[in-house]
């Protein structure tokens with residue numbers, strides 16, 4: 001388990017090393033690593049990240065968002081094709097417009113669920129994958145994870161979201177919603193990452209260490 005953690009930690013450390021410091025006041029969540037139970041700040045950041053579903057209204061500055069996004073695009077990706085496109089919506093009006101269109105594109109209970117699927121995150125990152133690349137979904141997932149770990153290191157909460165993707169891609173007005181985001185025609189919405197300052201500190205959900213086995 002420790003080996004696995006170190007490998008994951010190594011990837012994330014490399015990504016974060018190329019990101020530099022924050023210019024708009026985001027906190028470093030990893031500065032207390034010296035005194036923590038973890039062997040280094042990267043592992044502490046990984047182990048302390050949790051999905052956040054309750055956020056403060058406080059906006060996240062664009063320097064911080066750009067830094068998080070840069071960590072995203074420094075993720076490993078198949079043949080360095082970078083088969084992703086990222087759209088960051090930090091404007092409440094635009095987000096409300098997207099939610100209203102999503103509700104319009106659904107009926108009854110689904111319309112309400114569509115509006116709530118962003119989990120209250122004040123910033124929403126929409127990630128699209130190149131339809132032509134077999135590995136694009138993996139690339140996007142790695143990008144998303146780098147973003148969430150970078151966010152955690154800066155004191156910004158995050159959540160990976162699949163349900164907005166299902167709602168948008170299956171909505172009767174899907175094209176209209178996607179037009180706002182302006183992805184290239186060969187790209188398809190794949191994943192969302194919500195960002196914002198956390199207003200909760202959830203406990204870690206249990207992990208099954210039995211899923212990992214050494215083979216001799």
Ligand SMILES: Cc1cc2nc3c(=O)[nH]c(=O)nc-3n(C[C@H](O)[C@H](O)[C@H](O)COP(=O)(O)O)c2cc1C
Nearest residue numbers: 049050051052053119159160161162163164204205
């Ligand atoms: C691909 C993917 C899709 C997810 N979709 C949603 C979602 O639609 N809504 C939600 O509340 N959480 C979603 N999550 C978050 C998971 O529920 C969460 O990561 C998991 O329960 C483990 O909790 P933790 O992130 O706090 O460790 C998603 C996570 C992943 C990786």
